[in-house]
Amino acid sequence: MFTYALGRAGQNAEQILQGFDGTLQLDGYTGYNRLTRPSRKGGGPVTVAHCWAHARRKLKEVFDRDGSEIAAEGLRRIAELYRIEGEIRGMGPGQRLSARQARTAPLVTSFGEWLQNQRCRISSKSRLGEKLTNIHRQWDGLQTFLRDGRVEIDSNAVENLIRPIALTRKNALFAGRDEGGRI
Structure with a gap:
């Protein structure tokens, strides 16, 4: 899934993943830490797979x-x-x-x-x-893949799939409008 947000802030991830309960494979960006809180808005804590x-x-x-x-x-x-x-x-x-x-x-x-x-x-x-x-x-989070056979050891497959989207978005920044990222 690719969803555009104005930034990478944890509140954006929290909004996008509202209602999601499960395992989330991600890099080590600390902005996502809020998703692991028991008091997370819009759902229970997410299990992180680093x-x-x-x-x-x-x-x-x-x-x-x-x-x-x-x-x-x-x-x-x-x-x-x-x-x-x-x-x-x-x-x-x-x-x-x-x-x-x-x-x-x-x-x-x-x-x-x-x-x-x-x-x-x-x-x-x-x-x-x-x-x-x-x-x-x-x-x-680095040990999550040892407890769930569905979880990958890394997020490389997903990152490789979204790389063209991210590069296109970055290359189109000169257009000057955030709406371009939502297309």
Whole structure:
């Protein structure tokens, strides 16, 4: 679904998703946090499924810039999750859930322990420390795919589908009217 709003504010998402109760796969944008509140207007709290590709991207940025061994280790660990996802792609939700619980969950638990250890060693004000803290903030949502076989490990498929819409909208900004985004 693509719905235009004047901005990316959480109140816009709350309005668009009024009456929705379920799981929402998204990037780590904090504006959506209001959707998880029990007191959310227009419905109960939404379950968030955060995107492992966004978590990976944070580590990749640090690795590409600094060559960090810690970032490289995080990337290696995430690659293992994606290797398993590649093997179970196309299976039904029940089969994916079983495979994830047996094979992926221990790796995610290990990643969580590794993440905590690295956060204790590294200044939270450093570039890597900021990225690790960001991943830590999304930790619960990063584990949602382990509890529901319908949920993807990342939001890449959706982002790839809406990219042409977003690029067209961005390219048409010179037109000067918000109504153009609603078409």
